[in-house]
Amino acid sequence: MEINKNESMYNISEKFWNILDKAEKNQEKLYQLLYALEREELINFESDFLKARMQICSQRFEDSLGRGRSEDTILDVSEWVISRGKDYYFKILKTPELIAQDLQLYSEAEVVTGVAGEVFEDKFDDEIRYYAKPPV
Secondary structure (H helix, E strand, O other): OOOOOOOOOOOOOHHHHHHHHHHOOOHHHHHHHHHOOOHHHHHHHHHHHHHHHHHHOOHHHHHHHOOOOOHHHHHHHHHHHHHOOHHHHHHHHHOHHHHHHHHHHOOHHHOOOOHHHHHHHHHHOOOHHHOOOOOO
């Protein structure tokens, strides 16, 4: 299956990937970058994260992680893949079997899940989950 980086199933914005690249897998840097965004931009960032997670969690991806993996583990690894940036994400999306050889590189410290929610709550005193919607 050929996947064009600019044409994913859920049309994940280039701005999303640029922000992740600038954050360099660092939660503090990402927090600062996201804090500078307007409310709608922050909601869009979180929505793109949800789209990327939904897109990568295919049966092939799950099978590549090996049998017996919990749903939480599958989500954690998918979020780690997203946090590593656009090139790595699309490499794994195209060939999920490659994730097996990279699992030893997994670091929870590199996962940037939840940062947008923290910023949203700190900045707007509200929960982003009420506004950011995953694709249907």
